[in-house]
Amino acid sequence: MISGKNFEDVNETKEHKSHADLAERFNRDEDRVNWHDKTLWFIREKRDKAAWQLPDWEKLRETASQIKHNVLSNLYDYLLAFEKNAQTNGATVHWASTPEEHNQIVHSIIQKHGVTNIVKSKSMLTEECHMNDYLQARGINVVDTDLGERIVQLAGEPPSHIVLPCIHWKKEEIGELFSEHLGTPKGNADPQFLTAAARQHLREKFMTSKLAITGVNFAVAETGEFVVCTNEGNADLGVQLADVHIACMGIEKIIPQRKHLGVFLRLLARSATGQPITTYSSHFKKPRPGQELHIVLLDNGRSERLGSEDFRNALKCIRCGACFNTCPVYRRSGGHSYHNAVAGPIGSILAPGLDMKHYADLPFASTLCGSCSNVCPVKIDIHDQLYKWRQVIVQQGYAPGGKKIAMQGMTAVLSDPNIFRRAGAFGRWIMRYLPFLVNNPLNPWYKQRNMPEAPAQSFRKWYSKNRKNHG
Amino acid sequence: MKVALFVPCYIDQFYPQVAIATLELLEKLKVSVHFPERQTCCGQPMANSGFEHLTQPCNDLFIENFSGYDYIVSPSGSCVLHIKDHLHGNETEAAAIRSRTYELTEFLTDVLQVKQLDATFSHKVGLHQSCHGQRGLKIAQMSELVAPGFSKSESLLKMVRGVELISLNRKDECCGFGGTFCVSEEAVSAKMGKDRVTDHLQHGADYITGSDMSCLMHLEGILKRQKSAVKVVHIAEILNA
Numbered sequence: 191m192i193s194g195k196n197f198e199d200v201n202e203t204k205e206h207k208s209h210a211d212l213a214e215r216f217n218r219d220e221d222r223v224n225w226h227d228k229t230l231w232f233i234r235e236k237r238d239k240a241a242w243q244l245p246d247w248e249k250l251r252e253t254a255s256q257i258k259h260n261v262l263s264n265l266y267d268y269l270l271a272f273e274k275n276a277q278t279n280g281a282t283v284h285w286a287s288t289p290e291e292h293n294q295i296v297h298s299i300i301q302k303h304g305v306t307n308i309v310k311s312k313s314m315l316t317e318e319c320h321m322n323d324y325l326q327a328r329g330i331n332v333v334d335t336d337l338g339e340r341i342v343q344l345a346g347e348p349p350s351h352i353v354l355p356c357i358h359w360k361k362e363e364i365g366e367l368f369s370e371h372l373g374t375p376k377g378n379a380d381p382q383f384l385t386a387a388a389r390q391h392l393r394e395k396f397m398t399s400k401l402a403i404t405g406v407n408f409a410v411a412e413t414g415e416f417v418v419c420t421n422e423g424n425a426d427l428g429v430q431l432a433d434v435h436i437a438c439m440g441i442e443k444i445i446p447q448r449k450h451l452g453v454f455l456r457l458l459a460r461s462a463t464g465q466p467i468t469t470y471s472s473h474f475k476k477p478r479p480g481q482e483l484h485i486v487l488l489d490n491g492r493s494e495r496l497g498s499e500d501f502r503n504a505l506k507c508i509r510c511g512a513c514f515n516t517c518p519v520y521r522r523s524g525g526h527s528y529h530n531a532v533a534g535p536i537g538s539i540l541a542p543g544l545d546m547k548h549y550a551d552l553p554f555a556s557t558l559c560g561s562c563s564n565v566c567p568v569k570i571d572i573h574d575q576l577y578k579w580r581q582v583i584v585q586q587g588y589a590p591g592g593k594k595i596a597m598q599g600m601t602a603v604l605s606d607p608n609i610f611r612r613a614g615a616f617g618r619w620i621m622r623y624l625p626f627l628v629n630n631p632l633n634p635w636y637k638q639r640n641m642p643e644a645p646a647q648s649f650r651k652w653y654s655k656n657r658k659n660h661g
Numbered sequence: 662m663k664v665a666l667f668v669p670c671y672i673d674q675f676y677p678q679v680a681i682a683t684l685e686l687l688e689k690l691k692v693s694v695h696f697p698e699r700q701t702c703c704g705q706p707m708a709n710s711g712f713e714h715l716t717q718p719c720n721d722l723f724i725e726n727f728s729g730y731d732y733i734v735s736p737s738g739s740c741v742l743h744i745k746d747h748l749h750g751n752e753t754e755a756a757a758i759r760s761r762t763y764e765l766t767e768f769l770t771d772v773l774q775v776k777q778l779d780a781t782f783s784h785k786v787g788l789h790q791s792c793h794g795q796r797g798l799k800i801a802q803m804s805e806l807v808a809p810g811f812s813k814s815e816s817l818l819k820m821v822r823g824v825e826l827i828s829l830n831r832k833d834e835c836c837g838f839g840g841t842f843c844v845s846e847e848a849v850s851a852k853m854g855k856d857r858v859t860d861h862l863q864h865g866a867d868y869i870t871g872s873d874m875s876c877l878m879h880l881e882g883i884l885k886r887q888k889s890a891v892k893v894v895h896i897a898e899i900l901n902a
Contacts (some may be wrong), residue, residue, distance in 0.1 A: 191891060214848035223703030223852060238804065247807035289851070292890065427765030514804065518835045522852050557853075558709065560796035564805035597712040603701035604670060605718030614674040634844040638851035639882025642675045649668050649677035653696050657684070 206548065209555040213523035221256075221589055229523040233354075234515040236464025237565065239507050242451040243466075246407070254274065254453050254572060255569040258506035262496060267445045268411040269487070275414025279476045281483040289319035292488045296321060296403070296436055298331055299484055303434055305401045309392075311418065311425035312336040312511055313405030314352050315438045315488060317531040332403075333395045337388050344371045350525025351460045352532055353511035358524055392424070402428035404474075406439035406506070408454055412447045415475035416485070419458060419468040426472050436484045437474065441492050442505040454508060457567035461510040491544050500578045504539050506568040513562035519555055528552060535562035539575040542583065550588035553579035611650065618644035664694050665727050667735035667744075667762065669874070670702040676874050679895040681694045683765055684893035686901040690773055693733070697726040709840045713747065720750045728754045731761040732772060736897045738794025738873050745798070764798055764899055766872050770813040775820070782902040783823030787866035788815060789857065789880065790833045791873035800872065804833050814872055814896055821899055827864040834860075838879035854883045861891070868894045 217223055235380035241247045246536060273283045286292035293316075300308065310316065310332055312340075322332045322343070327557040334343045338355035342348065344367055346522045349355030356364070365379035374387045385580040404425045409416040416437060418425040445454060451471075477483035496502055514534035516519050535556065541549035553576045554562060562572040583589065603613045620627050621644035629636050664687065668680040687694045704719035723744070727733050735741050741764040748755050769775045788856025790812065794800040801812035818824050837843070844850075858880055861869050869884075869891065871877055877893040884891055 210846045210848070213846060217848040217852055220852070229855070240808050244807070283900055509682055518837065518853050519846070519849050522849050522856075552662075554711075554842070557792065557835050557837060557842050559835035559839075561675035561792070561803075561805055561835070564796060564803055566882075580709070580711035581713050585714065589711060593710065596710075597707050597710060597715060601707055601712075601715045601718065603724055604704070604706075607699040607701055607722070610670070610701040614670075618674060634847040635882065637681070638886060639854070639879065640685055640885035642878050642881065644675065647677065649673045649680040652677050652681060653684075654698070657696070 196387060205373070208528050208551040209523065209529070210551065212527035212529065213519075213555070215449055216524045216527055216602070217522065223522050225360070226524060229357060230521045233463060234512075234565075237461055237512055237515065238464075240460040240464040240466065244460070250453060251567050251569055254457055254508075254567055255506065257445065257450050258568050261446060262442070262502060262505055262642065264446075265441065265444065265496060267513075268658055269441060270348045270445060271411040272409055272414055272444055273487075275412065277414070279414045280485075281414065281477065281485050284484060284486045285489075286486055287489045288563065289321075289488070289490055291322040291492075292319045292438065292486055293321050293484050296438070297325060297328060297438055299434065299482075300325070300401060303401060303482075305330075305399075305434070307333070307395070307399050308401045308403060309333050309335050309395055309399040309424075309428040309432070310403040311402065311405065311420060311428055312339055312355075313438055314349075314532060315405055315440055316403065317349060318440075318490065319438075319488070320531075321438075333392070333399070335392050335395065335422075335428055336420070337385065337422060340388060341367065344368075348526070350533065351511060351535075354463055354510050358526070386637045396427050396431050399428065400432055401434040401436070402432035403436045403438060404429060406437050406443050407458070408445050408451060409439055409443045409485075410446075410448050410451070411444050413475065415448070415473055416443075417451060417455075418472045418474065419455070419470065419619065420472070421469045422466075423470045426470060429474065433480070434472070434482045434484070435477065436486060438486045438488065441487050441489055442507075458508055458510050461512040461565065461567040481497055483526065495543050498543075501543060501575055503570050504536070504543075504572075504575060506570050507536050507540075508568060510567055512565040512567065516565045517556075518559065518561070523555070528555070535572045535576070536570070539570075539572055539579060542579050546586060547581060547588055548581045553577075553583060566578045611648075618646075622646070629648075662692065662732065664692050664727045664732045664734055665730040666694050666696045667700065667703075667727065667733050667740070668696065669735065669737045669740045671878070672736065672874050674793060675878070676895070679736055679874055679897055682895065682897040682901040683734070686765075686846065686880070686897055687734065689779070689901070690769075692773070695730075700726045703743050704747070705740060706840055708743065717750065720748055720755070723748060724750050724754045724758060727758050727762075730761065732768065734768045735757060735762070735780055736765045736872065736874065736895060738764045738791050738798050738800060739875055742793040742797040764794055764800060764830055764872060765815055766794075766813045767798060767800055769817060769900075775817065778817070778820040778900055780820070780900055780902050781822040782899045784867040785825045785827055785830060785865050786818065786899065787827050787861035787864060787869045788812075788818065788896075789836060789861075789869055789871035789873075789876055790814065791871050791876045792833075792835050794872050795833055801833070804900045817900055818870070818896070821902065824899065827861070827866050829860050829864060836876045836879055838876050840875075843879060850879070851883070854879050857888075858883050858887070858891075862889070866891055868892050870894050870896050870899055870900075872896050 341356040538552035704716035881893040
């Protein structure tokens with residue numbers, strides 16, 4: 191068992207505790223919260239510095255948003271063009287409407303080639319489909335080759351961040367994990383040493399795997415090619431050594447033309463980590479002679495989202511994770527508290543579309559501060575969508591019963607001036623003369639905060655005494 | 662110029678001195694202000710909790726109270742933003758109210774175009790830029806954008822004799838109040854508030870100010886629990902000091 195880590199968190203995620211409960215658990219170790227918050231804020235600041243180096247940053251964001259707007263408005267045509275061009279290039283294109291179909295397609299390709307060991311570079315789409323579990327249950331050994339993903343895979347956890355999967359792990363804990371799984375010396379937490387150990391460990395996996403799975407960052411409709419961005423070169427290494435390449439993508443990953451990469455590649459890494467560009471932007475177009483290239487396109491609720499004016503823009507997301515790093519709630523609650531493959535603000539507006547009941551808590555895990563919408567490189571109105579999801583969730587009956595009664599009571603008081611005046615006077619009287627009725631453990635406010643001091647008179651009382659006849 | 666004072670419900674009940682300071686300040690600036698006495702609440706607590714469909718009675722009451730004024734001024738960015746974004750009902754009246762409602766510092770800056778103030782507040786002051794005022798109403802430039810900086814609240818505070826504005830490590834991080842979020846996500850809300858307070862304390866603030874009393878109420882609760890000598894004060898109270 192790794193010290194400092196709480197594996198129960200993940201198991202409890204599966205039992206579906208709410209974001210508030212999981213965040214409360216995360217907050218029991220305040221030092222860890224401080225460390226997590228500072229680590230991610232550091233990345234937000236790196237993003238700011240990188241953005242400020244481009245005077246046209248805001249224009250670039252607007253351009254990217256408009257290109258994606260065009261894509262979403264013409265998605266059907268772009269998808270067909272992409273399919274046709276990819277087929278012309280020699281790729282096989284598969285369409286999946288559900289995660290199950292996606293996993294079946296991938297599995298059937300693996301089976302056809304009789305492969306049991308496969309390497310996979312980073313793909314949040316396969317996380318969305320829980321593909322590793324699906325394949326592993328069928329005797330396929332999947333190795334995640336992105337270092338961060340390999341770390342959480344060894345720990346038996348899902349990623350806690352879409353770009354920085356193991357951002358919740360401290361280097362000392364990774365040292366212990368590697369000692370347990372890769373045989374590195376106990377107590378060695380030197381990042382360079384541990385990375386070298388991981389390289390050696392993964393090198394053997396690359397060399398022996400006949401099939402590689404990658405994600406897709408951008409799929410170009412006009413050419414049928416696609417681009418995978420990595421910092422470790424693990425997508426290239428996997429694909430170049432394998433006989434079969436399967437690329438998995440959501441149908442929203444389309445961009446119209448190759449030249450649009452000039453917009454998106456400049457935004458992606460700067461928004462994600464503050465780098466000017468990822469170390470590798472790998473273009474895949476044709477299978478090399480003797481190799482097979484498969485592209486699996488997944489819908490999983492995306493086309494339904496496309497039909498919803500309020501929530502369509504969420505499909506513009508390029509998965510940079512900037513909204514995670516800036517989110518004051520994410521930084522202080524950790525990715526696993528969102529109990530979804532995609533956490534953070536963007537996850538909170540994507541998840542309810544997949545299963546509104548299961549993810550009814552997520553749109554409420556926000557103060558609506560609006561920081562997310564303003565770092566977003568494609569200008570998704572994230573915090574407005576959080577607000578709108580709240581309305582939908584309540585109207586569909588997924589609000590807790592107590593909350594509904596409280597809100598109805600509140601409306602009754604706040605919409606009647608006479609009741610409001612009397613209730614206010616009564617409330618202040620209680621707080622002045624019977625403070626124990628509010629200053630007790632049943633009041634969540636009081637747990638870590640004092641109540642405001644109740645004044646003897648309200649403003650309206652003061653006004654009626656001091657101004658009413660004056661003006 | 663007919664100006665109505667819109668006093669958020671919790672300011673009316675818990676922080677009357679903020680409404681008094683707002684009223685006195687506007688009067689000093691030769692504005693004749695009226696407080697429509699049947700006003701209650703803008704409906705934001707219900708709407709942000711997903712119950713916007715219950716807010717029509719609040720909307721109707723708001724329209725009844727605030728129709729016919731040239732300007733509606735309030736010492737709360739959050740409540741003003743709610744009105745601007747979500748006030749519906751009699752659409753002609755509602756649209757007029759939405760366009761005529763101002764948060765206090767934007768009213769002072771954009772409408773009255775205040776260039777000087779006769780006020781003194783000789784203390785070290787930390788400014789909490791509340792999110793709805795800043796990112797919603799654009800009272801100040803947000804750190805997320807690559808754009809020239811400005812802050813209407815800061816410019817006004819600089820007109821007050823004696824005010825020493827401190828700098829912060831994170832100049833526009835959310836305090837974690839968030840309406841019902843403050844109780845439904847108690848752990849994260851309180852942690853965010855503690856972190857915001859720490860930033861101000863580390864930079865030697867005597868007072869934390871801002872244009873949203875709800876954020877300040879949350880920060881005050883934490884300061885008092887920590888038995889800190891540092892106080893919160895609404896920006897209207899400093900501008901009227």
